[in-house]
Amino acid sequence: MDIGAAEIDRWHRARGFFGIGYHYVIRRDGKLEEGRPIEQAGAHAQGHNANSIGICLVGGIDDNGKPQNNFTDAQWITLKSLVTSLVHKYKALKTIGHNEVSNKACPSFSVPKWLKNDMNKV
Ligand SMILES: [Zn+2]
Incomplete structure (x- = not known):
């Protein structure tokens, strides 16, 4: 799970995207990384990419790949500050x-x- 924007960029390129589909990535340690430039449409939510900002929190699944709310305290803190500043x-x-x-x-x-x-x- 210790991945960030660079790894996701590689995965998304392998899927045929023009690089990372998210605008922001929040790593497990709470570090905020920039993905696709915000001026460019993302590739993260079909039907909504043209007018949205995509934020990816690393994690969110358990060992079996099932959805699990397992985000770290550091991630929650970064998410709050990022969304607060974007909404502003x-x-x-x-x-x-x-x-x-x-x-x-x-x-x-x-x-x-x-x-x-x-x-x-x-
Ligand atoms: Zn999603």
């Missing part, structure tokens, strides 16, 4: 989980609950 910068932003627009489990937690919890760990 792009006033019209709506913060949602991939699972709200697609039949996916990610991000393995409820983004609405997290928002209600003042963007603290849920």
